[in-house]
Each structure stands twice: as structure tokens, then as C-alpha cells.
Amino acid sequence: MNDAKHKHSSEQPTTRREMSRRQFLSYALGGTTAFMAAGVTIPMIRFAVDPILQPTGAGDFVKVVEESKITNEPKSFKFQIHQVDGWYESDIELEAWIMKDEKGAVYALSPVCKHLGCTVNWNADTRYPNQFFCPCHEAHYTKEGKNLAVAPLPLDEYKIKIESGFVYLGKVQPNQHVTK
Incomplete structure (x- = not known):
């Protein structure tokens, strides 16, 4: 016990x-x-x-103009794209200079000067015939967008596709028609 x-x-x-x-x-x-x-x-x-x-429309193309209206002389065409910036959606108007090269291929240049972002115009100054000219600081470019004075780079160009007789433009990319 x-x-x-x-x-x-x-x-x-x-x-x-x-x-x-x-x-x-x-x-x-x-x-x-x-x-x-x-x-x-x-x-x-x-x-x-x-x-x-959210998925982006990175590869979206916008119908701009009939291919038959494109000539060797650059013409300005305005078009709208739907843009989404975060939570803000808007339709903005863009512009492109569309023309044909010597081989007849269609291409489109952005009108935004590569110097300070002003807008270039075709044959806008008599001192620079048959060139794109920027009135802000007198930058000028060849028909292909090659920078000749002031601007450090050539004009950008739009991605382009031709479908069913219409020209479609995509995103802006560095110029493929000129070498630096």
C-alpha cells in the first residue's frame, strides 16, 4: 500500500x-x-x-481608309481608337500620313516629331519641298520619315495590314523604311 x-x-x-x-x-x-x-x-x-x-488589345488594328485612295503623295488620315487607361476609357483621335513607296507598298508614318513631340506636316515649308516639316523647331524629314535636321530619330511608323481593299493601322513602332 x-x-x-x-x-x-x-x-x-x-x-x-x-x-x-x-x-x-x-x-x-x-x-x-x-x-x-x-x-x-x-x-x-x-x-x-x-x-x-484585363486583356489588352495589343494586336488590334483599326480600319482607316480604302486602299484605292492611297497614292505616292503622303496624305493625312484621321482615325479613332478606343483607349483604356486603368479605369478611364475614351475614344481618341489619331492621325497618320499614309502613302506608297517606290515599289507600291503602302506604309503609314506617325505625325509626331521625334524632337519634342510637335506635329509634322507634309510640304508645310517652301524651304523644304517634298519633306515633312515640324514648325516648332524646324525639324524636317524625308518622305520615308528619315530625320534630316534637329530631330534625333526618324518618324515612327504604324504597323499596317491591308485586308479586303482597306488599310488597317495598328500600334506605332520604330521606322522600318529608313536606317539610322
Whole structure:
């Protein structure tokens, strides 16, 4: 019997750790606050990230003009594209100088001067006949868009495709008709 007493006396009584009211309220209040903060934060994060996840119209082409209206002489054509900047959508008007090269291939140049972004015009100055001219700082370019003075780079050109007798323009890209 002595051994039985020693066995029981050497064992520690099990203690139950109970949560106090203060701990319970702290956990409940903390959990509720976290839940409410997540409810507010998650939609804000989705709102900020959503435009990045939307597909872009990177390869979209816009119908601009009938191919039969294109000549060797550069002509200005205006067209509209639908643009999405984050959450703001708009239709903007762009312009292109469209013409044929010596081989009869159609190409389109951007009218944006590569010097400071002014707009160039064809045959706009009598000192530079048959050239694109920028009135801001007198930059001028050949018919192919090669920079002759002031501007550091040739005029950009639009990606182009001809389909069913119409000229379609895509994104602006560096000029492929001239070498630097």
C-alpha cells in the first residue's frame, strides 16, 4: 500500500488552462477587427490590380481608309481608337500620313516629331519641298520619315495590314523604311 501512496503522491494533478474573460474578449475583438479590415482591404486591392489583369488589345488594328485612295503623295488620315487607361476609357483621335513607296507598298508614318513631340506636316515649308516639316523647331524629314535636321530619330511608323481593299493601322513602332 505504501507504494501505491507514493505513486499517487508523486504525480502532479492535471491543471486545466482556462481562458479568462479578458483573453476571450481580446481574441474576439481582434478576430472581428481582422475580418472587417479584410472585408475593406480585399476589394480595394482587387480594384487596384484589376486593370493590370484585363486583356489588352495589343494586336488590334483599326480600319482607316480604302486602299484605292492611297497614292505616292503622303496624305493625312484621321482615325479613332478606343483607349483604356486603368479605369478611364475614351475614344481618341489619331492621325497618320499614309502613302506608297517606290515599289507600291503602302506604309503609314506617325505625325509626331521625334524632337519634342510637335506635329509634322507634309510640304508645310517652301524651304523644304517634298519633306515633312515640324514648325516648332524646324525639324524636317524625308518622305520615308528619315530625320534630316534637329530631330534625333526618324518618324515612327504604324504597323499596317491591308485586308479586303482597306488599310488597317495598328500600334506605332520604330521606322522600318529608313536606317539610322
